[in-house]
Amino acid sequence: xxxxxxxxxxxxxxxxxxxxxxxxxxxxxxxxxxxxxxxxxxxxxxxxxxxxxxxxxxxxxxxxxxxxxxxxxxxxxxxxxxxxxxxxxxxxxxxxxxxxxxxxxxxxxxxxxxxxxxxxxxxxxxxxxxxxxxxxxxxxxxxxxxxxxxxxxxxxxxxxxxxxxxxxxxxxxxxxxxxxxxxxxxxxxxxxxxxxxxxxxxxxxxxxxxxxxxxxxxxxxxxxxxxxxxxxxxxxxxxxxxxxxxxxxxxxxxxxxxxxxxxxxxxxxxxxxxxxx
Amino acid sequence: xxxxxxxxxxxxxxxxxxxxxxxxxxxxxxxxxxxxxxxxxxxxxxxxxxxxxxxxxxxxxxxxxxxxxxxxxxxxxxxxxxxxxxxxxxxxxxxxxxxxxxxxxxxxxxxxxxxxxxxxxxxxxxxxxxxxxxxxxxxxxxxxxxxxxxxxxxxxxxxxxxxxxxxxxxxxxxxxxxxxxxxxxxxxxxxxxxxxxxxxxxxxxxxxxxxxxxxxxxxxxxxxxxxxxxxxxxxxxxxxxxxxxxxxxxxxxxxxxxxxxxxxxxxxxxxxxxxxxxxxxxxxxxxxxxxxxxxxxxxxxxxxxxxxxxxxxxxxxxxxxxxxxxxxxxxxxxxxxxxxxxxxxxxxxxxxxxxxxxxxxxxxxxxxxxxxxxxxxxxxxxxxxxxxxxxxxxxxxxxxxxxxxxxxxxxxxxxxxxxxxxxxxxxxxxxxxxxxxxxxxxxxxxxxxxxxxxxxxxxxxxxxxxxxxxxxxxxxxxxxxxxxxxxxxxxxxxxxxxxxxxxxxxxxxxxxxxxxxxxxxxxxxxxxxxxxxxxxxxxxxx
Numbered sequence: 001x002x003x004x005x006x007x008x009x010x011x012x013x014x015x016x017x018x019x020x021x022x023x024x025x026x027x028x029x030x031x032x033x034x035x036x037x038x039x040x041x042x043x044x045x046x047x048x049x050x051x052x053x054x055x056x057x058x059x060x061x062x063x064x065x066x067x068x069x070x071x072x073x074x075x076x077x078x079x080x081x082x083x084x085x086x087x088x089x090x091x092x093x094x095x096x097x098x099x100x101x102x103x104x105x106x107x108x109x110x111x112x113x114x115x116x117x118x119x120x121x122x123x124x125x126x127x128x129x130x131x132x133x134x135x136x137x138x139x140x141x142x143x144x145x146x147x148x149x150x151x152x153x154x155x156x157x158x159x160x161x162x163x164x165x166x167x168x169x170x171x172x173x174x175x176x177x178x179x180x181x182x183x184x185x186x187x188x189x190x191x192x193x194x195x196x197x198x199x200x201x202x203x204x205x206x207x208x209x210x211x212x213x214x215x216x217x218x219x220x221x222x223x224x225x226x227x228x229x230x231x232x233x234x235x236x237x238x239x240x241x242x243x244x245x246x247x248x249x250x251x252x253x254x255x256x257x258x259x260x261x262x263x264x265x266x267x268x269x270x271x272x273x274x275x276x277x
Numbered sequence: 278x279x280x281x282x283x284x285x286x287x288x289x290x291x292x293x294x295x296x297x298x299x300x301x302x303x304x305x306x307x308x309x310x311x312x313x314x315x316x317x318x319x320x321x322x323x324x325x326x327x328x329x330x331x332x333x334x335x336x337x338x339x340x341x342x343x344x345x346x347x348x349x350x351x352x353x354x355x356x357x358x359x360x361x362x363x364x365x366x367x368x369x370x371x372x373x374x375x376x377x378x379x380x381x382x383x384x385x386x387x388x389x390x391x392x393x394x395x396x397x398x399x400x401x402x403x404x405x406x407x408x409x410x411x412x413x414x415x416x417x418x419x420x421x422x423x424x425x426x427x428x429x430x431x432x433x434x435x436x437x438x439x440x441x442x443x444x445x446x447x448x449x450x451x452x453x454x455x456x457x458x459x460x461x462x463x464x465x466x467x468x469x470x471x472x473x474x475x476x477x478x479x480x481x482x483x484x485x486x487x488x489x490x491x492x493x494x495x496x497x498x499x500x501x502x503x504x505x506x507x508x509x510x511x512x513x514x515x516x517x518x519x520x521x522x523x524x525x526x527x528x529x530x531x532x533x534x535x536x537x538x539x540x541x542x543x544x545x546x547x548x549x550x551x552x553x554x555x556x557x558x559x560x561x562x563x564x565x566x567x568x569x570x571x572x573x574x575x576x577x578x579x580x581x582x583x584x585x586x587x588x589x590x591x592x593x594x595x596x597x598x599x600x601x602x603x604x605x606x607x608x609x610x611x612x613x614x615x616x617x618x619x620x621x622x623x624x625x626x627x628x629x630x631x632x633x634x635x636x637x638x639x640x641x642x643x644x645x646x647x648x649x650x651x652x653x654x655x656x657x658x659x660x661x662x663x664x665x666x667x668x669x670x671x672x673x674x675x676x677x678x679x680x681x682x683x684x685x686x687x688x689x690x691x692x693x694x695x696x697x698x699x700x701x702x703x704x705x706x707x708x709x710x711x712x713x714x715x716x717x718x719x720x721x722x723x724x725x726x727x728x729x730x731x732x733x734x735x736x737x738x739x740x741x742x743x744x745x746x747x748x749x750x751x752x753x754x755x756x757x758x759x760x761x762x763x764x765x766x767x768x769x770x771x772x773x774x775x776x777x778x779x780x781x782x783x784x785x786x787x788x789x790x791x792x793x794x795x796x797x798x799x800x801x802x803x804x805x806x807x808x809x810x811x812x813x814x815x816x817x818x819x
Contacts, residue, residue: 168647173719176622176640177665177726187661191652 012271019263026257030080033073041074042066042225050243060245062235072249075227079257082143082222083208087201089147090208094154099185099193101155102162113159116152124149125211132220142221146208157200161193195272202265206258213254229254283312283352284458284491285336290349292335304347305331307515313459318485318492320506320523322499322538324741325712328515329495333461336493337374338366354458372402375452375490379464381444385436391447392416392432398451415454422487423450424480442473446480453484460484461493466501467739470609470768471812478505497741499542503527504815511535542742555601556778562597563634563729563762564621569594571620571627590616591627591786598730603756603763605777605794607770607809613786614766618732621764637666639723639731643738645715649707655718656703659689659725666726689725696721696751713744717751724755731755732764737772749776770813774798782806 038058045065053060059068101112119127131145165171166189174188215221216230224231229250236246292306306328313319321329334340336351338358351358353373358366370376378384386394395416399407407415413432420428423446436444445465452460462481466474478501485492496502502509502523509526511519511534519532530536572589590613598604608614619625622640642648649658663685675681690700696717707715716736723731733752737745753776755761767773773780773794780797782790784805790797801807 169642169644170648170650172624173640173642173648173722174650174661174665175624176638177662177722178637179661179665188650192650194652 009270012267015263015267015270019260019267022256022260022263024260026076026253026260027080029073029253030076033070033077037067037070037073039067039070041070041227050239052243053245059249060243062243062246063239068232068246068249071227071232072229072253075229075232075250076253076257078139078222078226078228079209079212079254082139082146082212083205085143086146086150086208086212087204089143090150090154090204091197091201093147093151094156095158095190095193095197097151098155098158099162099189102159103166103181103185103189105163109159112155116155119149120152125214128211128215129218129220132215137220137223139222142212142215146211149211150204150208153204154197154200157196158193161196162189165189165192199265199268199272202261202268206261206265209254209258209261282315284315284354285313285493286352287311287332287336288350288352290332290335290351291347292331292340292344293347294343295345296343305344305515306335309349309515309517311510311517311520313491313493314508315458316485316489316491317507318482318494318505320502320509321493321495321512322497322502322509323512324497324538324743327512329497329512330463331515332512333376333463333493333495336459337370337376337461338363339370339376368402371398371452371457372455373458375455375457375460377445377448377452377460377462377465379467381441381448381469382436384448385444387436390433390435391439395419395432395447395451395454398454402455416450419450419454420447422484423447423453424476440473441469442477445469445473445477449477449480449484453488453490456488457490459491459493461495463495464497465494467496467498471770472609472808474501475812475815481505499527499539499742511538538742541746556599557601558599560600561634562599564596564598564638564764565630565632566597566621567595567630567632569617569620569627569629569631571616571625571629589786591620593629594783594786594788595629596781596788596791598762598764600729600762601756601760602779603752603765603777605773605780606764606766606783607768607773607780608783608805609768609809612783612805614783615734616786617783618734618764618766621732634729637726637728639720639726639728641716641719641723641731641733641736643735645712645719645739648719649710649715651707654704654706655693655698655710656686656689658718658722659693660685662722662725663688692721692725693718695755696724697747711744713740713747716740716744716748720748720751720755724759724761728761730762730764732766734766735768736765737767737769752776770798770809782809 043066045061047065048057048061049063049065051057051061051065057067057069059072061067062071097112097116101109128142128145128149131148132141135141135145162185171184171188174184179188212221213228213230213233216228217234219231219234222228222231232250233247233254236243236250239246287309290306290309291304293302293304295302309328309332321332323329331340331344335346336353336358340346346359353369358369361369385391389397392413396412399412399415416432417428420431425431425443425446431439431443431447436447439447449465460481465481466477469477481492481494482505484490494502494506506523508520509523510517511526511532513534519526519530519535521531526535527539530539569591570589570593571591594613594617596604606614606617616625618640620627620629621631622638623631649655653661676684690703693700693702698714698717698721702710702714702718707718710718720731736748736752740748749772752763752765756763765773765777777794779792780794781788782797782803782805784803789803790801790806797806798810801810
């Protein structure tokens, strides 16, 4: 049959290229910020407040005289770290709950899905805000709150995929061979869920970044003096007429990151739906 | 003669799937050149992967996006199809060219009643003069033509309320509604049992005469072609290597490949040299099942709606399989064969006793596509089977991890080789194997567990003649050399006649006849056995 070799469609390639370039800008900023930033991100300089972009300060400075480029670079660290850790938690919780729900069905399924659905019936951001308000605003709490809020989405993807796969002959065959249920779920079913989980993970990363920015914007996410895109946007609000660069650069980075992730997930969707049967 | 006007003329068609890595791959269709005469039934036979389906898709204009036509032309009633724009071609589809697919279970929308789906066919090709009443009348009369006694009732039913054969009839009705000039049938009978196959073939032939439809019939089932087609073409590796009238091709083939195909299709043990082991019936059976009654649970709603308590599919089924034996189990579809093996394998709750002598029974299933896990290599599959059985320790023995692994690998390679698959298959993924090879991996996975019994559920029905012959040879070899017993479920009575010393016939969830194969098949005592035999006789044209 054709398509035995990896044969990526041009459509998918275009999405991948665009996505990787946009994402690459943010990731490059993150990696460089680990070793070097032009100025210390929280170093104030009273002499140069609200300086427009220049050679000395490529992205300008803010109302405390802090260098915006340095702050944007260090903010990318929190954005990437929080979204990655949050998605990891959501993915693990969702898989561990979703696969058994789909595999066993019946009361196990109802119990797990009741829990998941009761989380999903509240607006996600509201739930995360409440959790952070109760347990106190900190990066760890934000990660846990977002992980829990996003877990049911992954659980649903896993549950539906499992219900489909468990009816196939190779699972019956494994059953007949005497493979134990836990092993069937982990080694026979899970690898076949990856094509469905991959786009969901990438979309989850993008959505989680939006949530995190929203929470930081409201002051419940990353705490000052650490920089985060949401916090920078909310601080810049009052200076939007005199210093638009304070808004433009963090917002652009946020857009690059989220758009990059969406492009990659779109590329994944195109190539996986064409390649897989 | 009217017969010699060509309705379709395929002229030196070459088709391939170019990729960026390999812009000039081996063509899938290589210089295919033939004509379909007006009003005839043309058979197209060949093994899987020979390009039969691609030929039909090219005529219908339904080729996958990645296909590219390198050269040649297809003319339908004088018009070159390849030069038409997509809109014109779509208008032709259904109206001039109809198509019936292999799988009737997925070709109908589960959320639409049959009547509604058929009406869709009529509204898609707008004929403004037709009122809804006219359309309804046309549909009802067409459903009558395809052999439904109560067309009004069928109209209101959903696809899941129909059997496979009935669904295929509805699909045929849908294709015939617009009275296309050409009807392409892509293996329309391969997922149906013999009795249904005979009636569907009869129906198609009837339509061909009544409505003057030309049929292109694609099949790997040579016996279906025999009584049905006027002319036959044989395809191999994308080329048409033989074409002639049906009787000439099937009775005295001139081409060596055609002859080989015919020999394989006959599955004649004397010619192919298979011989099952002799069975000693005095030994204790490997599997004893006593009074199995089983069924599927119903929803609460159904239980309230119909009060009858009996929703069982199997009623008091008892059977014994002896060591070394290949026990045949035949019956029309829906008689409970699959439910029986699910009960035997312990996959379905049932009442009654199942006694198995050894720890493991192996199983191979009908569908070679889903029998292996697409995410893993063949080696992983084999290792998994070995791990799941209690034999792992015995083979691995003691020693370092590397030593144990090399011993396991040696064992896996040996079993695969026994099943005719070399070491080069170890790291392949299932999608890189053909249907027959996958079924052999499934058997190898059973063998590595050293079961005393392997249950095979219609392993041949989706394989072409050559793969079936190879699989059959493998099964008889295993039976002879390893003394493994088989419980073979099939609707191919021909195979049963040749390799099974004993046979069971099932009907409506009961075993209606049991005995040595020659007794049962030569002198059937029950109605259902005679019905099955009659259908087989018709299809083989004996």
